[in-house]
Amino acid sequence: MLLAGDIGGTKTVMAIFEVERGATTITRHPVQERTFPSQQYQSLELIIEEFLQDCDYPISAASFGVAGPVVGGRAEVTNLPWVIESEALAERFGFGVHLLNDLEAVGTAVPHLERTDLLTLNEGQPVERGAIGVIAPGTGLGEGFLVWQTTGRYEAHPSEGxxxxxxxxxxxxxxxxxxxxxxxxxxxxxxxxxxxxxxxxxxxxxxxxxxxxxxxxxxxxxxxxxxxxxxxxxxxxxxxxxxxxxxxxxxxxxxxxxxxxxxxxxxxxxxxxxxxxxxxxxxxxxxxxxxxxxxxxxxxxxxxxxxxxxxxVTPKAALYGTAYDALALSPGELAQ
CATH class of the missing domain: 3.40.367.20 (Hexokinase; domain 1)
Structure with a gap:
């Protein structure tokens, strides 16, 4: 079971995804999900604590997409007075935690999105393995991009553009x-x-x-x-x-x-x-x-x-991305 979080200036969404057989994909729909008004809480820890009170699933790893820059496992939420540290969360809750920028989270989800998750404004002529850009106006304006790797997959990168x-x-x-x-x-x-x-x-x-x-x-x-x-x-x-x-x-x-x-x-x-x-x-x-x-x-x-x-058009893109991020992490990487 993977804990995924989409941390925004207006709302924070928490969800639990199950790893499907073969440990290469996650379930399309979370087994548990809840939305919290971010500004009514003093910290992410309080939200996680409240969410897990009603959770009977053993969490093996967690990943949180944060609306703000993430440096060295530490994030300051751009439109909230929160400071989030992966090591502190891991120590408090007993499972590995990884933090990534919210647009990095959405970018991680992009290769896994289906046609029903999208509405096309311009069909264009996509270039195989060409770079991909993501821009997201929400509370703030997030940006990120994906680059094809020699490992045979896209890797998402954050930006503060x-x-x-x-x-x-x-x-x-x-x-x-x-x-x-x-x-x-x-x-x-x-x-x-x-x-x-x-x-x-x-x-x-x-x-x-x-x-x-x-x-x-x-x-x-x-x-x-x-x-x-x-x-x-x-x-x-x-x-x-x-x-x-x-x-x-x-x-x-x-x-x-x-x-x-x-x-x-x-x-x-x-x-x-x-x-x-x-x-x-x-x-x-x-x-x-x-x-x-x-x-x-x-x-x-x-x-x-x-x-x-x-x-x-799917509201769960960032959650999918953070779940896949948690899935891809090895135990040694989780607290980085």
């Missing part, structure tokens, strides 16, 4: 950068292309007078701590011009940055969109500006059109 400086590609985007630059200092892609970035786009459009804010929307946003779901819901339902414009700008920036990632790692094997936001806006991604901005790379535009682009 979401914190690179935002580069505008339209006059409106440039205006937004100039609005936020003196207020933030460093304007990263995550600040304008994620769950925490969508309210920043909205605020810019409202405060600069590009779109009025309807009174009902003002009241709705004032009642919630997380404004992103309200804005996205109103945009998808075409209920407010300012929300529709916010989502439009978000998709432009996401398409551009996904294209930047594809160029950076030469992702001829494909680009995969993960995170919690893309599955909520599938029609908009299919019909909106995403692919236009993805392809718009000057002399490389033709090549960009040949790169497959998929949306990961």
């Amino acid at each position: 979401g914190h690179c400086a935002f580069g505008p590609t339209t006059p409106l985007q440039l205006e937004m950068l100039n609005y936020w630059l003196p207020r933030m200092g460093h304007v990263s892609y995550e600040r304008v292309c994620s769950g925490i970035g969508i309210p920043n786009i909205y605020t810019f459009l409202r405060e600069t007078g590009h779109y009025p804010e309807p009174p009902w929307l003002h009241d709705a946003l004032a009642e919630v701590s997380d404004q992103t779901p309200v804005i996205v819901k109103a945009a998808v339902a075409s209920e407010a011009d300012i929300c529709m414009a916010t989502l439009q700008l978000f998709m432009e920036i996401l398409g551009d940055q996904a294209g930047n990632l594809a160029l950076t790692v030469l992702a001829t094997g494909g680009i995969y969109l993960g995170g919690g936001i893309p599955p909520r806006i599938l029609p908009q991604l299919q019909q909106g500006p995403f692919m236009e901005f993805f392809r718009d790379k000057g002399r490389f535009s033709d090549m960009m059109g040949r790169i497959p682009v998929h949306v990961i």
Whole structure:
């Protein structure tokens, strides 16, 4: 039995997967699963402890995908005041623990995903064993990539590309950068292309007078701590011009940055969109500006059109990845 965890700034999902015969694959569906609101807990240890109270299975290994950089078995969660250490967790719970970046976890799952786990935005012409890029707008903006190894499989690698400086590609985007630059200092892609970035786009459009804010929307946003779901819901339902414009700008920036990632790692094997936001806006991604901005790379535009682009629609991708990560570890590696 393998304990897998998807640790995010908004929620933490814990699951137990069973190793199928031959110890080369895991069960498609976890034998036990539970979701926790991350910000209501002071540490990951408390969540694991609570989850395992109702667990009758002997855990042989654990792996946790963390929304933040992982260095030397230690992770600081980007949007939570948590510090996670694999050795401390292993000592407390009595089984080996491995930590990996959340996008590294999603990347580890990519080779194991099925067609039903994906929605394709661009079929393209995938190159066998070509590098693969993963970009995931959720609470933050995660990025990662996969490279084919001589061992005959893909290996996932983390990245913090979401914190690179935002580069505008339209006059409106440039205006937004100039609005936020003196207020933030460093304007990263995550600040304008994620769950925490969508309210920043909205605020810019409202405060600069590009779109009025309807009174009902003002009241709705004032009642919630997380404004992103309200804005996205109103945009998808075409209920407010300012929300529709916010989502439009978000998709432009996401398409551009996904294209930047594809160029950076030469992702001829494909680009995969993960995170919690893309599955909520599938029609908009299919019909909106995403692919236009993805392809718009000057002399490389033709090549960009040949790169497959998929949306990961299964919410369990990171869990699959961490379970496969735990499965692949030898006992000597577990506490590293």
